[in-house]
Amino acid sequence: MQFKCKECNEDFSNKRSLHTHIKKHKLLLGDYYVKHFPRFDKLTGDPIGFKGFDQYFSSNFNNNANMIEWCGSAPQQDVRDFILEEFKQKIEEKSLAKAPSSIYLKTAGLPTVDIIKNVFGSYSALCAEVGLDVAFGARLDDEFFKDYSDVDIFVDTRENHPLLFKNATTMKLDFGDYSLTAKDYSYTHVERKSWQDFALTVTSGHKRFLRELERCKRAGCFLFIVVEIDFLDIESVNYAAFKRVNLDYVFHQMRDVESQYPETCQFIFSGSREDSMSLIPKILCLGKRLWRVDLQYFWEKHLKDHGLGKRKSKTAQTFRRYKPKNLAKRGIFGGG
Numbered sequence: 001m002q003f004k005c006k007e008c009n010e011d012f013s014n015k016r017s018l019h020t021h022i023k024k025h026k027l028l029l030g031d032y033y034v035k036h037f038p039r040f041d042k043l044t045g046d047p048i049g050f051k052g053f054d055q056y057f058s059s060n061f062n063n064n065a066n067m068i069e070w071c072g073s074a075p076q077q078d079v080r081d082f083i084l085e086e087f088k089q090k091i092e093e094k095s096l097a098k099a100p101s102s103i104y105l106k107t108a109g110l111p112t113v114d115i116i117k118n119v120f121g122s123y124s125a126l127c128a129e130v131g132l133d134v135a136f137g138a139r140l141d142d143e144f145f146k147d148y149s150d151v152d153i154f155v156d157t158r159e160n161h162p163l164l165f166k167n168a169t170t171m172k173l174d175f176g177d178y179s180l181t182a183k184d185y186s187y188t189h190v191e192r193k194s195w196q197d198f199a200l201t202v203t204s205g206h207k208r209f210l211r212e213l214e215r216c217k218r219a220g221c222f223l224f225i226v227v228e229i230d231f232l233d234i235e236s237v238n239y240a241a242f243k244r245v246n247l248d249y250v251f252h253q254m255r256d257v258e259s260q261y262p263e264t265c266q267f268i269f270s271g272s273r274e275d276s277m278s279l280i281p282k283i284l285c286l287g288k289r290l291w292r293v294d295l296q297y298f299w300e301k302h303l304k305d306h307g308l309g310k311r312k313s314k315t316a317q318t319f320r321r322y323k324p325k326n327l328a329k330r331g332i333f334g335g336g
């Protein structure tokens with residue numbers, strides 16, 4: 001394959017030498033591509049911002065909000081073609097063996113499950129068109145909404161901040177932090193993570209985490225990773241954090257875990273610690289009936305319908321975030 005410089009028509013055998021050459025024209029890479037290969041946001045018509053070669057040529061929008069708005073307003077056939085194209089491209093690029101979860105779609109900037117449902121009738125209808133099985137296509141059992149707070153739970157000895165379940169016993173577990181006790185054991189384990197722990201686990205702890213999942217897979221078990229934050233709050237919490245993380249990288253790594261172990265794990269953003277208290281016993285009790293359910297998708301809707309829990313978590317975060325700043329302003333900490 002030849003790479004031709006659009007400024008002087010010189011040919012190059014690879015992209016890298018073309019990119020080195022472009023500097024001779026006193027052009028930044030972004031300026032070169034924007035000049036010779038202009039691309040425009042499908043919603044606003046603004047030029048697509050250049051952050052890198054792959055990003056530039058795979059972007060149809062400057063941000064997710066524009067993509068979502070366009071999907072809601074453009075002619076149905078155009079939206080349909082766009083979704084199919086995006087999907088096929090992602091499957092090929094990532095060699096996905098199964099159609100990914102709702103949280104994968106959302107963090108990868110792909111059309112959401114709800115947009116897909118609007119256009120194709122269901123997510124599995126789209127997946128059938130592209131010839132993929134859905135990793136998490138099962139329906140949520142109504143039993144999920146029963147109260148399981150009395151159930152007997154094993155808590156791993158290494159769990160640093162155990163949730164205070166009514167009937168909990170400490171026990172050394174092979175993986176995860178919570179499981180049911182022997183009499184009701186469901187081959188289903190829950191790993192509870194704060195947002196910060198989660199970010200570390202999938203980035204610097206990535207390899208170690210994959211080894212844990214490998215053990216889980218070999219044992220025929222399933223791990224639900226419950227992250228104690230509302231997905232909608234992640235950006236603002238990270239923005240206000242003392243040590244910010246690169247969200248794109250964190251979610252890229254999370255998607256990598258999902259695509260390697262779609263039959264062994266899934267991620268759920270519970271909302272808050274209180275929400276984890278109600279969610280975790282449900283997960284453990286329904287066990288295998290949830291392995292193939294896109295739990296994040298249903299839980300998000302559940303949180304939306306139960307606004308009180310959400311408001312509580314917001315208040316707690318705002319309190320934690322701003323109190324120290326205000327105190328420092330008033331000099332209570334001695335003006336250090």
Ligand SMILES: [Zn+2]
Binds near residue numbers: 005009021025
């Ligand atoms: Zn040139």
